[in-house]
Every structure is written in structure tokens, then in C-alpha cells.
Amino acid sequence: MTTTKLDLTGLKCPLPALKTRKALKSVTAGDFLEVHCTDPLSVIDIPALIQETGDKVEITERSEVRIVFLIEKANGAIDNSNAAAPRTR
Secondary structure, three states: OOEEEEEEOOOOOOHHHHHHHHHHOOOOOOOEEEEEEOOOOHHHHHHHHHHHHOOEEEEEEEOOOOEEEEEEOOOOOOOOOOOOOOOOO
């Protein structure tokens, strides 16, 4: 098991959630992603994202200064079910 750290301090919604989603693509199942952010909306956005992916998330630190999430990658890939369908003519 390895832990990858992602520093998103200073970024505002929706960037923390989008960058977390992108970073999760490179994390191997069973490994962890530790996300540090300062945007208060992250406590809503990031857990909602993780619920969609089927991974596990835990808020390990929450203060006025920062929020730290520890995400355990449970599956092999992020589901693209919400992705736009390719256009056909």
C-alpha cells in the first residue's frame, strides 16, 4: 500500500473535486490518496465524488485552515457512466 499526497490548498470549487477525480485515475486499487484542501465546499464535493466512484473516503482533519481527506481506492478504474456518449452522424 502506498499513499499519494495531493495538495489542493488555495483552489476553489469545482477544482478540488475535479483534480481529485483526475488523480484517482492513476492510483492503484488498495492504495490511498491523501488530499489537502482549503475550500469549505470540498467537504460536500469530494465525498459525493467518491460515492460515485465506489471508493472509500474519510475526513482525517478538518479545521478553519484546511481539510484533509484520506481516500482508499477500492476499484480498478473510475466508471465513465456519467461521461457524454460519443456523437454519431
